[in-house]
Amino acid sequence: MPNMFTVSPDFPPDHISGWYIFNTWLQKQSGEAIHLEMYDNFPKQREAITQDKIDLIYANPFDAAMLVREKGFLPLVRPAGKSDEAIIAINAQNTVDDVAHLSPGIRVAVTEDPDVHLMGMIMLEAGDLDESNIETMVCDSYVLIAKQLLRGNADVGIFLAEAYDNLSNIIKSQLKVLVRSQISVVHHSLMIGPKLAEKRAVLQKLLVDMNNDEKGRGVLESLGFDAWMPVDDEEMEFMIDLMDTLNT
């Protein structure tokens, strides 16, 4: 039976083919049979993890604690120079210029991306806003959050910073950033389950060396990455502890 690989459903849509190319590369290099299964949303992916169907995952940091502590996953690598950051944005015509001036009852547009949602809510907390006094609107993508802000259907949007930066200049010119997080240590990671644990050192070396040859670099480019960096157990534990402090 092949190993099952899945990718956190919050990956940018432009990179879907990149993950299939990466999977082919990884199978060839490692000699392991790996099947890539993409899930549309976080609940479906979590169900597969719960049922022990997953052996390899590009995981959202929010899920890392469950993967390590409940399912015995181990970290392999993370993309070099990339961290997950969140942005709080509003319509540019809105006169508010500080989170502290937002009022209870506002409509907040979010995606299902759990770490970005968490970081965004922490930034809203400085304005005495929490889940109990806001109206949450769940959108399927960050572009849709921007649309809700432009149409006046939402007052505030919580964006993945990278997704916000990739919006077109026309859209961005009609929006205003209130806060951008600068957390730096929260990131997605490629992780392996117990079935692949013995191959950890081999897989980690393959991935870290990936940017040393032209083909590997091409595959990384299709994912939007420059290189993979190794993640050791303590770095992962530190991030899990950090997420734990934020999730309160």
Add this chain to the structure above:
Amino acid sequence: MLYDMKPEDIIGDYQEVTLNLYGGIKRKVLYTQIETPYPDGKLIVSTTDPDGIITHVNQAFIEMSGYTEDELIGAPHSILRHPDMPSVAFKDLWDTVQQGNKWQGFVKNLRKDGGYYWVKATVIPNVRKGKVVGYTSVRRKPSRTKVEECAKLYPTLF
């Protein structure tokens, strides 16, 4: 090591008091009424060993505390202790984390230059292979409402 604060480091008019800190440490602190606002979007992160000695700080910690990394690593976390903070708050913190639980509260911290900054702090024990090897503290921007509530409450707890 924890040294007494020095007048040459202080910016502005200051008051002086000697604090009795955890572990029987006495420290002379000099403090002003100058607040440094918490920077938007940042988290202040530090890790200590089980005795509260700092083992790791991030850049935001360095910037907000006013100390260098070298001055912070190896110092007790109480280097940030402000005289306006009641000791009962820190007793509650230690009691909570030593039981393996998460602690959260609003804290007024003392800077090297005698000024202060408010944070919302969360402290958790770092459990590795079933053993507590230290504590991680993550501070975020507090709301002004909470700061004002605490500024009124804390003087009543001495």
